[in-house]
Amino acid sequence: MSDIRILIVEDEPLIAEDIAAALTQVDFSVTGVAYDANEALLQLFSNTPDLVLLDINLGGGDEGLGVAETIREKYAIPFLFLTSYTDKATVNRAKTTEPAGYLVKPFTEASLYTSIEIAWYNYQQKNASRYPPLDLARINKKLAPSQPLSEREFEVLQRIYEGKTNQQIADALFISPNTIKKHINNAYLKLDTPTRSAAIARLRSLNK
Numbered sequence: 001m002s003d004i005r006i007l008i009v010e011d012e013p014l015i016a017e018d019i020a021a022a023l024t025q026v027d028f029s030v031t032g033v034a035y036d037a038n039e040a041l042l043q044l045f046s047n048t049p050d051l052v053l054l055d056i057n058l059g060g061g062d063e064g065l066g067v068a069e070t071i072r073e074k075y076a077i078p079f080l081f082l083t084s085y086t087d088k089a090t091v092n093r094a095k096t097t098e099p100a101g102y103l104v105k106p107f108t109e110a111s112l113y114t115s116i117e118i119a120w121y122n123y124q125q126k127n128a129s130r131y132p133p134l135d136l137a138r139i140n141k142k143l144a145p146s147q148p149l150s151e152r153e154f155e156v157l158q159r160i161y162e163g164k165t166n167q168q169i170a171d172a173l174f175i176s177p178n179t180i181k182k183h184i185n186n187a188y189l190k191l192d193t194p195t196r197s198a199a200i201a202r203l204r205s206l207n208k
Contacts, residue, residue, distance in 0.1 A: 124163030
């Protein structure tokens with residue numbers, strides 16, 4: 001629950017399995033794998049992730065661009081394109097959907113991790129600049145009196161709000177990743193949210 005939750009949309013099963021296996025080794029969890037546009041849209045609606053890895057070429061066409069438009073219009077989450085296409089026409093069409101990244105196949109695990117981390121961080125930083133700084137007293141005033149956020153939970157949430165991963169938060173606060181996860185899960189319960197993206201949206205609402 002505390003990791004960055006990722007939906008993989010990729011029509012090549014072996015590539016999708018490799019990506020899923022790689023992501024579970026770090027600060028990410030996989031909410032599901034969709035092999036076509038329809039399944040991707042269904043999973044977005046029923047189990048909204050924090051971030052989407054999206055193949056442009058689904059089933060021999062460019063249906064990934066349509067999924068990207070839906071994400072941009074209906075879901076406040078970042079997405080990265082996965083593609084083997086680098087031609088100018090495809091890149092220009094992809095740019096209009098405002099992706100958080102564009103990862104060209106074949107790619108390494110290291111480039112996958114780095115691309116996701118940068119995309120997540122930049123997306124949250126860009127959106128955070130549109131809102132006032134989080135205020136613990138204001139937020140707790142709107143939460144149930146019996147379940148206020150502790151100062152440590154708020155400190156962890158602030159770093160989530162800034163786009164940090166669990167490991168980055170642990171390094172910054174000099175505590176273990178498992179302790180970070182406990183703080184995150186406790187905070188989620190108090191905010192009544194299941195994911196990072198939902199927690200961020202909830203914080204913005206409470207911070208008004």
